[in-house]
Amino acid sequence: MNNFCTLFNSKYLTRGLAMYRSLEKQTRDFHLYIFAFDDNCFSVLKSLNLERATIIPLVQFEDAELLAVKPTRKENEYCWTCTPSIIRYAIRTYGLKSCTYIDADLLFFGNPQVLFEEMGDKSVLITPHHYTERYDQSATSGIYCVQFVCFKNTVEGMAVLEWWRDACLEWCYCRMEDGKFGDQKYLDDWTTRFDCVHALEHRGGGVAPWNMQQYNFGYRDGAVWAQKAVCRFAFPVIFYHYHAFRIAEANSFIPLPDGLYDLNENALTFMYRPYMQALVEANNELKKKGVRTLAHENITIPRIRKSIRRMVKLYFTGKFREFYHINYFKRQWLTKLI
Secondary structure: OEEEEEEEOHHHHHHHHHHHHHHHHHOOOEEEEEEEOOHHHHHHHHHHOOOOEEEEEHHHHOOHHHHHHHHHOOHHHHHHHHHHHHHHHHHHHHOOOEEEEEOOOEEEOOOOHHHHHHHOOOOEEEEEOOOOHHHOOHHHHOOEEEEEEEEEOOHHHHHHHHHHHHHHHHOOOOOEEOOEEOOOHHHHHHHHHOOOEEEOOOOOEEEOOOOHHHEEEEEEOOEEEEEEOOOOOEEEOOEEEOOOOEEEOOOEEEOOOOOOOOOOHHHHHHHHHHHHHHHHHHHHHHHHOOOOOOOOOOEOOOOOOOOHHHHHHHHHHOEEOOEEEOHHHHHHHHHHHO
């Protein structure tokens, strides 16, 4: 049994639900501990009766140390501060042999079991960013990404977790300061500071906007694979991290803000189309429960209801400016048939 934990509030409900459903499709041998960061999120998730999830309200796991620093942190900074604490809480409260923190904006394309097998007898697993050279942000954002971090309930593993929790309680802010950034740059020296830490080598664990330019994506035996553009090295994609993805109105999305990272049609089709579909499905699932979702971005499309030209571009061609409608991929399919 692989145990995971994540945290999000009601404005991340569609993302969190899409992530859970993708994990459910890839493996049945898992349990996800979801830390709901507001009351509405908790009540909605409880109403879904997710078979392989335990929903934990914010007030249940917040301790004196967290509450003491909460007033000094912005919303995102407090979430980062809580990351090691929710892993610790899940392991201690439920007697878990291990627990892996996963970001709510992941989508699983393969069974993550292969990533755990790579750990061997190590007690902690961290995932490198594997930046494309022109996007290398190791100095500012860190060598490793807090997107998929596993801790075993061993003396060594828990010692690393306690060290990280203490560090985040002391300092966890959305700025660079004295070699620190959020909860993430603390990981930079873990492979030398601690003997029990393994840096993941499998490139399929952590495909993301900052490294996707290195790969061409395609199907192989019904699964999505990535092949390095400069050689024949290929691997199955286990999960993709949808950093900077924006949800807009009318089943429309901004995959990446203009100029942030290069995004080509290949990545758009194989990586972003499934996520857009998953979010639409999650939103529909919530609608059936009478839940009106509101994404944290709350992006409106300029004058979309007042301009016939803009409506035609969005709904029939599937794209208007940086906005992509789910119909964009249907248009591609029809174009190929023609």
